[in-house]
Every structure is written in C-alpha cells, then in structure tokens.
Amino acid sequence: MSVLIFIDIADGEAKKSSLEALSYGAKIAGQLGTTAEAVVLGDAGTDLAALGKYGAAKVHHVKNPSLDTFDAQVYTKTIAEVAQQTGATVIVLSNNLNGKAIAPRLSARLRAGLVSGAVALPDTANGFTVKKNVFSGKAFANIAVSTEIKIISLNPNAYPVTETGGTAEVVNAEVAVDAPRVKVTSITKASGEIPLTEAEIVVSAGRGLKGPENWGIVEDLAKALHAATACSRPVADAHWRPHNEHVGQTGFAIAPNLYIAIGISGAIQHLAGVNRSKVIVVINKDPEAPFFKAADYGIVGDAFEIVPRLTDAIKKIKGIA
Ligand SMILES: Cc1cc2nc3c(=O)[nH]c(=O)nc-3n(C[C@H](O)[C@H](O)[C@H](O)COP(=O)(O)OP(=O)(O)OC[C@H]3O[C@@H](n4cnc5c(N)ncnc54)[C@H](O)[C@@H]3O)c2cc1C
Numbered sequence: 239m240s241v242l243i244f245i246d247i248a249d250g251e252a253k254k255s256s257l258e259a260l261s262y263g264a265k266i267a268g269q270l271g272t273t274a275e276a277v278v279l280g281d282a283g284t285d286l287a288a289l290g291k292y293g294a295a296k297v298h299h300v301k302n303p304s305l306d307t308f309d310a311q312v313y314t315k316t317i318a319e320v321a322q323q324t325g326a327t328v329i330v331l332s333n334n335l336n337g338k339a340i341a342p343r344l345s346a347r348l349r350a351g352l353v354s355g356a357v358a359l360p361d362t363a364n365g366f367t368v369k370k371n372v373f374s375g376k377a378f379a380n381i382a383v384s385t386e387i388k389i390i391s392l393n394p395n396a397y398p399v400t401e402t403g404g405t406a407e408v409v410n411a412e413v414a415v416d417a418p419r420v421k422v423t424s425i426t427k428a429s430g431e432i433p434l435t436e437a438e439i440v441v442s443a444g445r446g447l448k449g450p451e452n453w454g455i456v457e458d459l460a461k462a463l464h465a466a467t468a469c470s471r472p473v474a475d476a477h478w479r480p481h482n483e484h485v486g487q488t489g490f491a492i493a494p495n496l497y498i499a500i501g502i503s504g505a506i507q508h509l510a511g512v513n514r515s516k517v518i519v520v521i522n523k524d525p526e527a528p529f530f531k532a533a534d535y536g537i538v539g540d541a542f543e544i545v546p547r548l549t550d551a552i553k554k555i556k557g558i559a
Contacts, residue, residue, distance in 0.1 A: 241267040241274045242326035243294070244317055246336050250283030254399065254436050255332035257292050259392045261400040262359065263330035264293020266390075269362050270328070276406065277320045279313060280305030290406035292399065298324065298411040307425075309418040310339035318347045319413045326387070333391035334435060341391040350387035357396040360388075374487065374510035393514065394435060395493040428482045437466035439496045442485060442512070444470035446501015446522065446541055450478035455545045456500060462552045468492070470502050486511035501541045504529025521545065 243263035246256045260276060267274040276294040278286055279302075286297045298320050304312055317340065321329055329344065331337040333355045345352035353368040357378070361367040365382055368390055372379045434440065441460040447453065453467075460467045467483055474484035485492055487510040497515035501522060502508060509532055512518070520533040523540050530536045537544055553559075 239270070239272050239327045240324055241270070241272060241328040241330060242298075242317075242321050242324055243274060243276045244329070244331040244337070244340065245276050245278045245289065245297075246332060246334065247278060247280070247282055247284060248433075252284060252289065253332070253334065255334045255337075255392075255394040257399040258394065258397050259330050259332045259337075260289060260292040260294060261402075262390075262392050262397040263328070264402065265359055265397075265400070266328055266330065266362070267293070269359070275324055275326070277317055277411070279316055280307075286408045287405045290404040291401050293402050293404075294406040295404075297406045297408045299408055300411045300413050300415065302413075302415040304415045304417055307418070307422045308336055309420055310336075310343060312416050312418045314340050314343040314347060316413050316415055318344055320411055321348065321387070323411065323413075329387065329389045331389075331391050333393050337391045341389055345389050348387050348389070349385065350389045351383035351385040352389040352391070353381045353383060354391045355393050356390045357393050359397075360390070371514065375513045393493060395495070395514070395516075428480070432464070432466040434466045434468055434483065434485070434490055435492055437492070437494050439463050439465035439498075440468050440485075440492060440494045440512075440515075441465045441498045441500070442468035442470070442483075442502065443473070443500040443541075444502030444508075445472050446503075447473075447478075452542070453479070455542065455549070459498070459545055459549045459552070462549050462556065462558060463496075463498075465496075465498075466494075470505075470508050499529055499533075500545060502529060503527050504532060521548075 241263045243260045246253045264274040273295040275296040277298045358369040367382045443456045468485045469479040469483045474481045487507040491511045493514035495516045498519045519535045520529045521537045525538045
C-alpha cells in the first residue's frame with residue numbers, strides 16, 4: 239500500500255500543479271500511515287531526488303524515448319504498470335490538461351474509482367470521501383470512493399506546494415513501454431512567457447477593449463504584475479487574441495490567486511472558467527455589468543483611463559522604470 243503521484247515535467251521542470259499534487263499526495267500518505275512515491279516518465283532533465291522536498295520517499299523514473307512526448311494512452315499504460323508494481327492504493331495527479339487525459343483512462347484500466355477536480359484532502363476517518371467542485375464551481379460534492387484503488391485528480395491551485403524537506407530515492411522502473419500510435423512531427427509553443435494554467439496572476443480582457451490594437455495596455459499591466467494574459471471567447475473568435483488565451487466554459491478553466499477582468503461582461507459561460515480564482519478584480523464602465531456580482535473588488539470606469547493608471551501605480555510600488 240502506498241500513494242503514487244504522477245509528476246508532469248515541462249521544459250526540464252516539474253510543473254507547479256504537479257508539485258501541488260505531490261504535496262497533497264504526501265499529506266494523504268501521512269493520513270494513511272504509508273509512504274508517498276512519485277512517478278516520472280521520459281526525459282526528466284531535472285533533479286528527481288529533489289522531489290523529496292515535497293514529500294516523495296521514492297521516485298520511479300521510467301526512461302524511454304516513447305515517453306519523451308506526451309501520449310495519453312502510452313502514459314496511462316505506463317503509470318498503471320508502475321502502480322501495479324508498487325502496489326499503490328491511491329493515485330494522485332493534477333487535474334491539468336495532461337491529468338484530464340490520463341485520469342479517466344487510468345480509472346478504466348485499473349477499475350479504480352476516480353474523483354476528478356478534488357479541492358480538499360480526503361476524509362479518511364470513516365471510509366474515503368473526497369470533496370470536489372461541481373456545476374462549474376457553483377457547488378461542492380463529497381464523493382465516497384469504495385474501490386480498492388482510488389484515483390484523485392487535484393484541481394490546480396487547490397492545495398499549496400508544501401516543502402517538508404528530505405531527498406527522494408530515485409529508481410529506474412523497468413516497464414515495457416508501447417510505441418505511441420500518434421507521431422508528433424513538430425511542437426509550436428504558445429507565445430506567452432507565463433503559461434496561463436500555471437499563472438498566479440492573470441490579466442484578462444474582453445470586447446470592451448474594442449480591438450486587438452488596444453491590447454498594449456493589457457500586456458503592460460500583465461508585465462508589471464508578472465502575470466499571464468487571457469481573454470473572453472468572442473475576442474479569440476474574432477482573432478484579436480490567440481485561442482490559447484480563451485478562458486471559460488469552452489476554453490481554459492483557471493484558478494489563479496488574482497484574476498483581473500477588463501471590459502468583460504461576466505457571462506455565465508465566462509465565469510465557469512474563472513470563478514475558482516481566489517481574488518477577482520473587475521474593471522468595467524457599466525456599473526450593472528454582471529461580473530461585479532462575482533467580484534471581490536470592482537472599479538467602475540473606462541478601461542482606457544483606469545488600466546494605464548493602475549499599471550503606473552504598480553510600477554511605482556515595484557520600483558519598475
Ligand atoms: C455555449 C457557449 C459557450 C460559451 N463559452 C464561452 C467561454 O468559454 N468564454 C467566454 O468568455 N465566453 C463564452 N461564451 C460567450 C458568452 O456568453 C459571452 O458572450 C462572452 O463571454 C462575452 O464576452 P465579453 O464579455 O468580452 O463581451 P461583451 O459581452 O460584449 O462585454 C463587453 C463588456 O465590456 C464593457 N466595456 C465596454 N467598453 C468599455 C470600456 N471602455 N471600459 C471598460 N469596460 C468596457 C461593457 O460594459 C461590457 O460589460 C459562450 C457562449 C455560449 C453560448
């Protein structure tokens with residue numbers, strides 16, 4: 239019996255959302271009186287022993303060129319093998335894009351109950367019950383899992399990265415890895431410096447900005463705050479901004495610590511993707527804009543006046559020229 243955590247690596251670094259999953263998995267292992275073990279697939283390019291800092295006692299590293307690019311089916315089968323070899327009874331992964339592709343497949347393969355999008359530690363005092371968001375973050379459900387193996391995908395930003403100290407033992411796991419059925423011929427990276435789904439702060443704008451030529455004020459504010467940029471769907475549909483910035487029901491669901499919405503009305507489909515943000519600031523010239531109901535702070539006014547003033551004030555506080 240152990241808790242196995244899948245660690246997603248990007249550009250030679252464990253993703254922040256995976257370190258959250260690891261910290262969370264280590265805490266569950268403590269609750270269950272067992273150990274937390276991590277699984278890393280493909281070319282890691284990072285110091286895997288350092289995962290011990292976040293609670294991993296052991297890291298199972300499966301090295302194989304077939305794992306160097308993400309393939310949900312190959313990854314699922316490999317993680318399932320490692321889970322069986324290690325006798326894992328709880329498997330944790332982040333509910334990020336890769337996690338969303340792996341978790342249901344893993345659940346079917348291992349005949350394991352899955353709670354996707356968990357937001358809190360499981361209650362293990364009496365059974366195994368996990369709290370998750372439902373109805374696009376409008377309510378919570380407590381799901382009791384009764385299968386022998388339990389899988390939890392943890393919502394990004396729902397549990398803090400926690401350093402507990404220590405160095406992990408790194409072992410090369412011997413697993414027969416399938417060749418991927420999909421061949422990746424090229425990868426084009428999104429242009430933003432900070433990945434949207436990992437960002438602590440997101441500055442987002444909508445149709446109120448009138449046109450793509452006005453995005454400079456949004457980018458300046460994002461730069462001053464070291465934030466990622468996002469947009470509403472009509473903005474992406476009109477090709478004012480790339481689709482990888484579109485948040486909402488049909489775009490990315492994000493949960494940053496701070497979400498600044500500029501010239502966005504706050505339609506329910508937009509809110510579905512951003513209402514898990516810790517603090518929401520809305521800038522809109524219409525005091526009746528629905529977004530104000532979901533906001534922690536609201537500024538009623540013209541974005542073209544307010545945003546540059548806000549950027550200047552932040553630069554002054556941060557001492558940026
Ligand atoms: C099935 C379905 C799925 C959808 N999925 C998504 C989704 O994933 N994401 C999404 O965003 N939308 C989605 N939508 C669209 C959604 O319903 C809204 O139409 C959309 O979010 C509106 O975008 P907006 O707020 O940018 O534009 P608008 O609704 O046009 O709002 C513009 C806002 O800017 C304000 N404004 C104007 N000028 C200024 C100014 N100078 N300064 C300050 N404020 C100003 C206005 O007061 C207004 O509130 C979906 C719709 C459907 C039917």
